[in-house]
């Protein structure tokens with residue numbers, strides 16, 4: 001990104017922060033959190049502690065960060081080095097990202113940009129112009145991506161409530177501002193558990209590491225009665241619903257399962273993980289020292305806001321998270337994929353000089369698909 | 374703490390206050406060394422330790438389900454308490470560890486039986502309370518199962534490698550893991566062993582009691598089988614050797630002693646990773662804290678200054694100095710064994 005684009009984004013971001021203080025708040029137990037931020041084209045500043053909203057707003061106005069972060073962990077001394085912080089506990093947190101779902105639609109809305117000659121094209125392994133393989137991929141997620149991600153959030157919520165005993169009002173879902181959702185769990189029995197324990201929770205939620213015996217299958221003489229039932233709680237019930245399809249097929253399917261044998265059953269379980277397990281990013285949940293994008297702040301990958309989803313079903317990220325202003329900007333856009341913001345369609349643009357509202361211009365500039373004219 | 378009946382204390386003797394128990398029964402350790410009848414208990418105690426050193430569980434005289442005779446119960450408790458006395462007099466951490474593990478396995482059986490007891494509610498309640506008091510695990514009975522909060526379960530289960538202990542392979546519902554009595558007890562085996570171990574480590578070492586010399590000598594020679602070779606290489610000064618010995622026995626080395634040992638070894642170019650295992654036997658060992666403190670001393674964290682080994686003079690005031698003739702010419706342990714400067 002060049003100076004002109006950075007200046008434009010900084011001005012737009014600053015205006016957003018000034019106009020929308022109501023959307024950006026420090027989390028509870030502020031003084032125990034670590035904050036961090038990044039400026040355009042510069043490194044990360046971490047180990048910052050803040051007292052209240054006022055200090056946060058001051059930081060935003062003084063530094064005009066491209067991204068702002070806050071820990072899910074609570075520390076005695078959040079502003080000291082990692083070793084000296086004295087970790088106390090951390091909210092349980094999950095990241096669901098459309099790019100991890102390997103959806104078929106992605107090839108339609110991913111763009112590769114050549115780092116050598118700046119050629120922009122639909123997804124490819126080699127630059128069509130200069131044959132370079134140094135490519136960077138940008139995605140302009142579609143509705144299908146969002147619906148699929150929402151579906152994973154719902155799977156996760158069900159497991160959290162039914163199996164892990166989390167109260168529904170302690171689960172908060174945020175749109176990340178780009179391609180996915182962040183799910184926060186507050187005040188649970190897991191606040192104080194460490195990384196290894198969280199990793200076990202991840203395997204549970206993703207349905208990983210299951211053994212056939214858990215679902216009634218044995219190497220020798222499996223007993224039909226020990227296979228799961230439709231009414232069973234937890235994974236047994238979900239397994240039954242997925243594998244049997246309907247109650248009436250249970251008996252028939254069990255016969256099939258027994259006849260194909262133990263090791264095939266094990267393989268089945270592994271395949272099932274991709275279907276019935278919630279597709280979360282394991283590293284994010286296991287890391288108890290990470291800092292996360294602060295709700296209400298802008299995502300510099302899109303110019304959209306990370307925002308709380310009051311009602312996930314009706315939530316439309318591309319209108320509900322777009323807050324930059326409408327002032328017209330002249331840009332040169334090279335964005336071969338159509339996208340929609342605030343219910344308005346934009347593009348495709350093929351190296352065109354166009355005039356668009358700030359929020360759309362910022363979206364393309366953040367993705368490196370446009371320059372200020 | 375929990376009040377125990379006679380048969381309960383025989384099953385879970387590690388819950389008893391050793392000194393108080395003997396006093397209440399009107400005995401002193403000296404009597405066990407002299408009185409031929411009481412000496413039987415010392416022999417039983419020796420046997421109890423020997424069996425555990427072999428990796429086996431001591432076969433008690435308790436008959437489950439039947440009310441054993443009072444003197445049988447008493448002898449059972451005595452042999453446990455005397456075993457601790459013998460172990461303290463022997464002073465070998467490996468024997469203590471093996472004994473603790475075997476005793477934990479033995480208690481495990483009783484705990485499991487008590488948990489599964491459906492005719493006597495009080496037995497079940499006692500087992501539940503022991504698990505709560507000792508390990509802060511709140512288990513609750515639900516139908517045929519015991520249920521335990523998932524977070525509690527995980528802190529224990531992550532140390533198991535078998536896949537059946539993975540959370541995904543457990544019945545999980547509404548924030549709880551469902552376990553059988555056997556699984557419940559299996560979950561705390563290691564902690565039970567650690568509990569007994571630390572209780573022995575923290576017990577006071579008595580001076581030798583007439584009549585105990587022979588069993589102690591037997592245990593000393595038995596323990597030679599288990600001596601592990603430590604990092605002690607090269608000629609260390611006596612103060613350092615002494616500190617390492619204390620740690621190897623699993624005894625408590627004061628903070629000043631740990632400081633001396635760590636700074637000395639760091640100056641001899643040992644790494645934090647090489648030094649940390651030395652502290653593993655310490656009764657209050659915590660890997661995270663130890664590494665943090667060592668890194669601090671090494672100057673790899675915090676202020677960035679490396680601390681140096683204290684002078685002999687300073688160590689004398691801290692009762693850490695055990696001089697040999699060679700020490701006469703040096704004023705810091707680091708100079709030990711080096712040629713005198715010209």
Ligand SMILES: [Zn+2]
Pocket residue numbers: 114115116117118119127128129130131132
């Ligand atoms: Zn190119």
Ligand SMILES: [Zn+2]
Pocket residue numbers: 103105106109141142143144145146
């Ligand atoms: Zn898509």
